[in-house]
Amino acid sequence: MSAKATRAGRSTGGERTITLEISRFRPEQDSEPVFETFDVPLRDDWAVLDGLNHVKDQLDGTLSFRWSCRMGVCGSCGMTVNGKPRLTCGTFLTEFGAGPVRIEPLKGFPVIRDLVVEIDDFLAKLSHVKPWLIREGEELPLTTEYAQTPEQLEAYKQYSMCINCMLCYSACPVYVLNPDFLGPAAIALAQRYNLDSRDQGDRLDLLNTDEGVWGCTFVGECTSACPKHVDPAEAIQRYKVTAAMRSVLPWARR
Template sequence: MAAETIRLDVARYRPEEDAEPVLQSYEVPLRPDWAVLDGLAHIKDHLDGTLSFRWSCRMGICGSCGMDVDGEPRLTCGTFLAEYGAGPVRIEPLKGFPVIRDLVVDIDGFLAKLSSVRPWLVREGEEPPLTAEYAQTPAQLDAYKQYSMCINCMLCYSACPVYVLDPDFLGPAAIALAQRYNLDSRDMDDRFDVLNLEEAVWGCTFVGDCTRVCPKHVDPAEAIQRYKVTAALRSVLPWSGR
């Protein structure tokens, strides 16, 4: 009896020969313990060595294997083929990012947005790297811990309708990262200059899809709405700080 298989419709884009991405179909084994990433690895190893995609840890930690699976931004290492029944399963690069090749997208813009929110501890009169220790209580840690769980997988960007339409939008992960440091008792910055902008928190229309697709339950939508309140108070009462 032939082994059971499932069809994967994979977006292919080879800039030297393709004007735009096209779907190419492959039959891969359908095994109960195989994730979508295993299916892609099978294609790469046994069917078509030219297929390009990113992956690293295979444990939902590095965030590098994010792709659109049947139109939903997912970590392919934690998305199992068995979830899709008899298939087929459509696999495409994350929306909103320039495609370099096949399923690999250009993340330079995303990294620039992360850097712009100064994602480090800012201390008055001190320059990184900081060497002093600053103790925190469990409550002070809990204030920002949720936002520190982000793995920069960019699924929230692909799900965000604002970012897909406006690449200048700072985006969910960068704003959540800014809040992670704003809420850290050791930090002395407020990042008002990069967050209180139309391209930042005020550009968010609060659809909430960024939170829905986050594999680490960071809730970037909440981070954005919380800073809207902070920014509004800061604008009316400048002395209120962060």
């Protein structure tokens, strides 16, 4: 079912509209995704997510997609917008002129329904890199604190800003072709702990593999796609240097 479309960007009943071309996949009836078009109000303060919510609330309540905070914090609303992985809460309809705006699921992930993708593999990759502080031979009492200087915090701060939106995975040409690749967010997460002065762990054995850092071809799309200005490409290259140094100087750490 497609909503009746009017010309995008023109006034309809006194209000401008823009056309959304939305990928639909209902496994009980579709063998592959199809596109349906919906006209939504074109307002200066409306993001793509507002348009999707308008469709769901006013035009077709069966449309499925993820969202939560609407503030660029939760990472839930990542989708492919006109061919690029974007957070739909921070991508405004006015960016696309007269339209149309094509909205698809994030590339590289199995589609569950409409714009909702499977995330279990992504979460497993994050867990694989041991994303917690490792202290060797030490059990901490609940009152223990480890103070850091501003410089020590700054060393890993950018990597801690990741919101797990998966845009970097969808932008990564390696992951799209090879889902076994550990991926940019997971490697950046490992670097976040590797650079933390409180951590004593060694995660290089998890990353120094063909599916880890050596799978990266350094295109840099992951960094370009990140809405929080994390630099996964840098993290991967730094780990490659660490691995190379470790092979020459086996006793070297970090």
